[in-house]
Amino acid sequence: MDRLSNIFYKQDALIVAQRLLGKILVRCREDGTVTRHLITETEAYLGEEDLACHASKGRTKRTEVMYSEGGLVYVYLIYGMYWMLNVVTGTTDHPQAVLIRGIDKIKGSGKVGRELKMDKSYYGENLMDSNRIWIENAPDSANFKTAPRVGIDYAGDEWKDKPWRFILNNPC
DNA sequence: CCAGTGATCAGG
């Protein structure tokens, strides 16, 4: 199966977030083990004006990667314990990212980072040529629902209720 | 409900 390309990641985060549902996140460990994971839940973070997006604080060492063209990994440590895995989307100088909130049966972005053994060394990793993490194409699915994003009450009424969380429905 | 746990950022 083909890797997702520059063309895919350059799209707006709202598009990428829903199109990533059903795609395959592939992880190659240091010991050579390869694991493949169905992406089941995502959230979109949309630029400096989105008060829930880290880039609303402007360009900092941490947010810098979001200002790149789509296709890079944005990871950061939260609460001193959990590595949050994001995919940078959009075009240069338009800071956006999509948070991977669920894979396979795993619900919760903190658990995703733990399962995939993410760490700081993945900051800026290029999903289009990395040999340890990438995403493979799969048909788009229309079988998903939306919901407000989690854990961003501080962002204010205009932003905290936007339905920018995308959840693949159980195909039962 | 709340503690754990540490990088990051704004402010002196």
Add this chain to the structure above:
DNA sequence: CTGATCACTGGA
């Protein structure tokens, strides 16, 4: 340097 904050989780 200091202190607040944090796109979370698991256990009272």
